Amino acid sequence: MDKVRLGFVVAEFNREITYMMEKLAEEHAEFLGAEITHKIVVPGTFDMPLAVKRLLEKEDVDAVVTIGCVIEGETEHDEIVLHNAARKMADLSLEYNKPVTLGVSGPGMTRLQAEERVEYGKRAVESAVKMVKRLRELERS
Ligand SMILES: Nc1c(NC[C@H](O)[C@H](O)[C@H](O)CO)[nH]c(=O)[nH]c1=O
Numbered sequence: 001m002d003k004v005r006l007g008f009v010v011a012e013f014n015r016e017i018t019y020m021m022e023k024l025a026e027e028h029a030e031f032l033g034a035e036i037t038h039k040i041v042v043p044g045t046f047d048m049p050l051a052v053k054r055l056l057e058k059e060d061v062d063a064v065v066t067i068g069c070v071i072e073g074e075t076e077h078d079e080i081v082l083h084n085a086a087r088k089m090a091d092l093s094l095e096y097n098k099p100v101t102l103g104v105s106g107p108g109m110t111r112l113q114a115e116e117r118v119e120y121g122k123r124a125v126e127s128a129v130k131m132v133k134r135l136r137e138l139e140r141s
């Protein structure tokens with residue numbers, strides 16, 4: 001069976017945390033036998049949708065994994081950042097008929113809570129691989 005080919009979109013905002021998330025996600029992709037064919041680092045989670053779209057357009061991308069960390073500040077800006085990005089990325093998944101999985105932690109999250117959730121990226125890889133394989137099975141049925 002063909003390898004699952006993943007595109008990664010990684011936010012560099014809170015890089016000390018997203019770096020750990022990214023490495024755990026990469027390790028899990030290797031463990032599952034998936035291939036990361038493309039990776040793009042974006043400034044922050046709100047900037048992800050356009051990068052997700054460009055990866056979805058590529059022939060050698062079966063699914064896109066997003067990795068980021070949205071930590072609360074003094075305002076509700078974190079809600080704006082994540083809610084809008086997440087909604088748009090879910091829309092893009094339907095538009096391109098390919099899985100886009102959410103490995104972005106938050107909102108309403110403290111830095112300590114973010115550090116406790118560095119496996120969100122790994123979880124997004126797990127979901128992406130399962131979705132690609134199960135959709136392939138559905139196509140064959
Ligand atoms: N506060 C966080 C952000 N904010 C930045 C935005 O994502 C974006 O880069 C900016 O609005 C320019 O378009 N991003 C995160 O990923 N995490 C945060 O905690």
Ligand SMILES: CC(=O)[C@@H](O)COP(=O)(O)O
Pocket residue numbers: 070071072073074075076077078079081
């Ligand atoms: C989620 C963020 O962009 C965060 O840095 C916003 O902080 P603040 O709510 O204090 O402006």
